[in-house]
Amino acid sequence: MKRVFSGARPTGRQHIGNYLGAIQNYVSLQDEFECIYCIVDIHALTSLEGKEAVSTLQPNIQEMILDWLAAGLDPERSILFVQSQVPEVMELHILLSMVTPLSWLLRVPTFKEKVKMQPQNVNYGLLGYPVLMTADIILYKAEFVPVGEDQLPHLELAREIARRFNNLYGYTFPEPQAKLTQAPLILGLDGVQKMSKQLGNDIELAASPQETLERIMTAFTDPARRYKSDPGHPEVCNVYHLHQTFNSDKLEEIYSQCRGAAIGCVDCKKLLAQEINRALAPLRERRRELATRPEYIKELLTEGARRAQAISRETLREAKEKTGLISRA
Numbered sequence: 001m002k003r004v005f006s007g008a009r010p011t012g013r014q015h016i017g018n019y020l021g022a023i024q025n026y027v028s029l030q031d032e033f034e035c036i037y038c039i040v041d042i043h044a045l046t047s048l049e050g051k052e053a054v055s056t057l058q059p060n061i062q063e064m065i066l067d068w069l070a071a072g073l074d075p076e077r078s079i080l081f082v083q084s085q086v087p088e089v090m091e092l093h094i095l096l097s098m099v100t101p102l103s104w105l106l107r108v109p110t111f112k113e114k115v116k117m118q119p120q121n122v123n124y125g126l127l128g129y130p131v132l133m134t135a136d137i138i139l140y141k142a143e144f145v146p147v148g149e150d151q152l153p154h155l156e157l158a159r160e161i162a163r164r165f166n167n168l169y170g171y172t173f174p175e176p177q178a179k180l181t182q183a184p185l186i187l188g189l190d191g192v193q194k195m196s197k198q199l200g201n202d203i204e205l206a207a208s209p210q211e212t213l214e215r216i217m218t219a220f221t222d223p224a225r226r227y228k229s230d231p232g233h234p235e236v237c238n239v240y241h242l243h244q245t246f247n248s249d250k251l252e253e254i255y256s257q258c259r260g261a262a263i264g265c266v267d268c269k270k271l272l273a274q275e276i277n278r279a280l281a282p283l284r285e286r287r288r289e290l291a292t293r294p295e296y297i298k299e300l301l302t303e304g305a306r307r308a309q310a311i312s313r314e315t316l317r318e319a320k321e322k323t324g325l326i327s328r329a
């Protein structure tokens with residue numbers, strides 16, 4: 001089986017945008033590939049500063065792994081671990097930093113964006129982020145990385161860094177290929193921006209049915225529909241877009257009812273909440289059960305790190321030999 005690697009920052013409880021955009025894809029890749037999924041806590045440190053900020057890391061890792069497992073990531077089939085538990089990645093990051101021209105990093109658009117977003121904390125980690133990301137992937141000699149179109153430039157940079165190492169020291173790392181995912185863009189409850197915890201426009205997977213309903217009631221709908229008697233425009237309504245995912249059977253009916261002003265937005269939202277709650281009920285049940293077993297979660301992450309380390313040690317030894325840091329065996 002070919003190997004896939006993907007990492008995600010520990011952002012705590014996942015929302016339905018994460019689920020539809022990434023996690024479901026992670027789950028299905030398990031059928032075809034040897035999958036390595038990593039919670040990249042070291043990357044998170046590039047944006048966290050101070051004791052209070054980092055105190056969120058461990059709880060966020062716990063919440064995230066619960067959602068991953070509840071959604072169907074299988075620790076028997078995939079390697080699930082936390083980045084910092086496999087410290088070889090930090091050593092490889094340093095080796096790769098020696099072969100990465102500074103100019104490549106300075107031109108990365110996300111670096112410039114981050115500088116604007118956190119001008120009070122422009123640390124080296126922000127600049128070196130793509131180098132660490134490359135180390136994450138090639139440490140496991142992953143052939144594929146699941147990415148959306150918007151992440152292709154990042155992967156291209158990882159490929160360039162791997163290629164440069166190979167050119168300088170001899171072939172060591174496969175250049176990772178993109179496994180393009182056609183994930184739907186899930187807008188947040190504001191109906192304008194991508195669903196995001198940071199923006200507060202999300203619906204958590206683990207929310208209770210009542211919380212889900214309350215969140216959906218805050219959703220923006222068709223701005224031109226001021227009264228129930230006004231015909232709606234479902235094509236511009238985010239509630240309708242969520243119906244497309246969670247209530248596809250009744251889509252035509254909702255469309256014509258909205259266009260004919262036969263359904264009000266409140267009832268339409270209630271219907272959506274009901275369907276989301278129905279779809280997520282098994283996941284939420286599994287999550288509740290897993291949350292009662294913290295020792296099991298701890299053990300599976302330790303076992304994941306052990307399996308990841310068995311691969312990473314070999315790769316790092318090879319990279320150190322090639323760069324003259326240790327003698328060839």
Ligand code: SF4
Pocket residue numbers: 221222225232233234237238239240258259263264265266268269
């Ligand atoms: S009835 Fe539904 S689809 Fe139509 S505008 Fe209201 S929330 Fe949107």
